Amino acid sequence: MQAAGQRGRSSRKALAWGSAMLLACLACGAADAATTSTTFSVNATVLASCAISATNLNFGNYDPGSATPDDATSTVSVQCSTGTSYAVSLDAGTTSGSTLTSRNMSDGIASTLNYQLYTDAAHTTVWGDGSGSTLTNSGVGTGSSSQDYTVYGRVPISQFVTSGAYSDTITATVSY
Structure with a gap:
């Protein structure tokens, strides 16, 4: 029985550890995101009318x-x-x-x-x-x-x- 209780604590530790790692990876991914931009012109020719x-x-x-x-x-x-x-x-x-x-x-x-x-x-x-x-x-x-x-x-x-x-x-x- 003790082995089963220890396994439950180990599972909870593993879950906590996995969650912490997941959060850390998400934070790393957000910090590594990049953007790029461009411009374009808008033109019109007004005709005499x-x-x-x-x-x-x-x-x-x-x-x-x-x-x-x-x-x-x-x-x-x-x-x-x-x-x-x-x-x-x-x-x-x-x-x-x-x-x-x-x-x-x-x-x-x-x-x-x-x-x-x-x-x-x-x-x-x-x-x-x-x-x-x-x-x-x-x-x-x-x-x-x-x-x-x-x-x-x-x-x-x-x-x-x-x-x-x-x-x-x-x-x-x-x-x-």
């Missing part, structure tokens, strides 16, 4: 017998990347006409009503595509905010055309 929008220009009711021209305005809004130079042009419209002399609205049948678009409230500088004596509006993008340009429209007096509704479609283009 612009967006353009415009409100409709509505002359309302035109009276050919009036002594004053019919004036109205529209707004062209441009938003471009910061530092991007741009120019805004207006075409001659979808009805026969010219940016140099006069644009035309059509009644959809055979009659046209002359009008013109300007860069200034005095109606002296025609807003076109930059050809001839027409000008464009230009600027430099600010990034987060849009830049607004007023289109000054005028229908000249004394155009005794067929009564009815007239229209045209202008394309505003931003070049950058």
